[in-house]
Amino acid sequence: MNKGEVFIQDYRIIKFGLRRNLLVVLIPLMQARHIFTTDNTLLFNLSVASLILAVILIALTIYGRVSSPRSLHIEHDQIKIGERELRKDQIKEIVMYGYFQKNIGIKPVGRKLVPGNLAFKFVENKDEGVKEIKQWASQQDIKISHKRFMTWV
DSSP states (O other): OOTTOOOOEEEEEEEOOHHHHHHHHHHHHHHGGGTTTOOOHHHHHHHHHHHHHHHHHHHHHHHHHHSOOEEEEEOSSEEEETTEEEEGGGEEEEEEEOSSSOEEEEEETTOSSEEGGGEEEESSOHHHHHHHHHHHHHHTTOEEEESOOOEEO
């Protein structure tokens, strides 16, 4: 595509990072066996709090898996993910991680972590989608990084 050409592409995407939540849940669940065997009130309260956190993370993980796929809409000067629109001047960098299945995160200006609703992977046309995002970012002079990234739930 030429610099002046307008893109309009739609892709189906799903949320990324859900398996990691399940790993975080394992730690509180391993501590659950100590809840009823301790006389220490502080340890009991910490164990209960960690179990509540584990249940919340499990619920978020299940919700993320069953929720319907969102769409990614690429236009000339903005990207729309679901209902959220980001202009090119609102995007600090696009981060990609993975080889066969690219996990993509869009980091807004002024943020250190990628917001959970801006981390995704493609459902179909994966290679074409990644290529299109790279091409769009280079034309808009947005930095592309190939590294692991963290998201906020």
